[in-house]
Amino acid sequence: MNYQCPVCHEALNAGAGRTLCCGTGHSFDVAKQGYVNLLLAHQSRSRTPGDSRAMLAARSRLFSTKVYDFFAEAIAERIATEHIPGAQLLDVGCGEGYYLEHYLARVPGLSPNQLWGVDIAKEAAKLAAQRKTGAQLCVAASRALPFFPRSFHQIVSIFSPYDLAEIERVLTPGGMFHLAGPAPDHLQALKQIIYDRVAPHAANFDPVLGSERWQEITARTVRRTIQLLPPTITDLFGMTPYYWSATPAQQQSIQSRSELSETLAFEIRSYRFNG
Ligand SMILES: C[S@@+](CC[C@H](N)C(=O)[O-])C[C@H]1O[C@@H](n2cnc3c(N)ncnc32)[C@H](O)[C@@H]1O
């Protein structure tokens, strides 16, 4: 399967050197790590859009402790149930690639050339490529996915922004969209430390739920209480936007904790696209 040129929407094919080119002559360099940057300048407001390097690094360290594995496994299980041999799978807002590894390990028959990851942060694509899963990785915006219509049988979005019109364009009719995000009690302990009144933390299922083109197939909450020690406490905090909106005193209060009992709680919903 080919990428679609973000400028003229023709197919991109391997060109001279490490490039992808379309028939019109637009050319995109493939980074030495193996991802391709298909984000056009006008498609983002910032020069470094998406999650910061520090946030991505904290997330990578936290994921390496395996405390999120039960969640990743639950998502991969859903994907495995719906997987059709040879069909393509897309992760929109794939971040630093932790979940991609779980799909490859747990979806029987899924090969790396059928697995695609998109993130708007170049650093995320770079870290994901460094995992060397062989998945196809690019930098692009969820609002302008560089793929042809009806390219994917399944699409996943985990804690990431998505554009429903784009999902509907690149998904096959009958295909599945899996949306995962925080349940209301996710990271309760951290939120109590930084907010006087705990703000509900909600996943954004609304656009799909409001549309007749979608049918909810499953909705599952997975939850676990974990005991954390430093420096993992700071990493769990640092991978979320909470850290970056907290005051220096609140950050200090998290960093000085010698232990923390925390709830991880996730909602995973799967929707079928009626076309
Ligand atoms: C909270 S993180 C989740 C990453 C990953 N799915 C995970 O759960 O670890 C959100 C991700 O979406 C990316 N992102 C933010 N805005 C985006 C956009 N408009 N298009 C594509 N990716 C975007 C960020 O760079 C970040 O990697």
Ligand SMILES: [Zn+2]
């Ligand atoms: Zn082109």
